Amino acid sequence: MGRTSGFLHEFRNFAVKGNMIDLAVGVIIGGAFSKIIDSLVRDVFMPVISFILGGEVDFSNRFLVLRTPDGYSGSRTLEALNEAGAVVLQWGNFLTVFINFILLAFVVFLMVKMVNKMRTALHHEEAKKEEAAPPPATPEDIQLLREIRDALKQRSDAPTPSTGTAPTPPTLG
Numbered sequence: 001m002g003r004t005s006g007f008l009h010e011f012r013n014f015a016v017k018g019n020m021i022d023l024a025v026g027v028i029i030g031g032a033f034s035k036i037i038d039s040l041v042r043d044v045f046m047p048v049i050s051f052i053l054g055g056e057v058d059f060s061n062r063f064l065v066l067r068t069p070d071g072y073s074g075s076r077t078l079e080a081l082n083e084a085g086a087v088v089l090q091w092g093n094f095l096t097v098f099i100n101f102i103l104l105a106f107v108v109f110l111m112v113k114m115v116n117k118m119r120t121a122l123h124h125e126e127a128k129k130e131e132a133a134p135p136p137a138t139p140e141d142i143q144l145l146r147e148i149r150d151a152l153k154q155r156s157d158a159p160t161p162s163t164g165t166a167p168t169p170p171t172l173g
Contacts, residue, residue, distance in 0.1 A: 041103045059099075062092025 014020065046058075063078050067087040074080050081088050138146075 037104050037107055038100075040107060041100050045103050045107075046100075059092035059095045060090075062090075062095070064089040064091060 050058075061078055063081075065076075065081060065086055065088055068081070069085050072084050072086065074084060078088065078090065
């Protein structure tokens with residue numbers, strides 16, 4: 001039983017560490033963030049790109065039929081071919097996903113760059129505040145020790161009466 005409780009104690013310490021909590025929060029925010037970025041790419045960037053290119057940029061219905069089932073005479077749409085069991089190379093869907101990935105990566109890059117720029121500006125502001133702030137007051141005990149040191153130094157630097165040599169007794173004669 002002691003071994004199990006030790007294991008649970010160790011697991012609890014691991015699970016509630018700051019880094020683990022930060023990771024969990026990051027995963028949750030990342031999930032929500034990916035939906036925002038996906039919508040940004042799909043609903044904002046892709047229509048603009050479609051407009052610039054003069055047509056639809058969605059290649060998801062582009063494909064190459066590698067083999068059709070024997071005797072197939074149905075529709076040549078992707079859905080119908082897949083339903084019939086044809087071997088279809090769906091290169092258009094891959095291309096669309098790849099374009100979305102490139103755009104997503106670019107948007108994330110721009111956002112990270114913006115956050116880094118803001119972080120740098122914040123660090124510069126904090127550094128300026130630290131430079132402008134007056135130095136902290138010297139603690140009272142340190143100040144007292146400095147005064148004692150200075151007093152002792154003055155006492156040792158003060159001129160002392162010359163000891164000289166003993167006066168010579170007057171000579172007779």
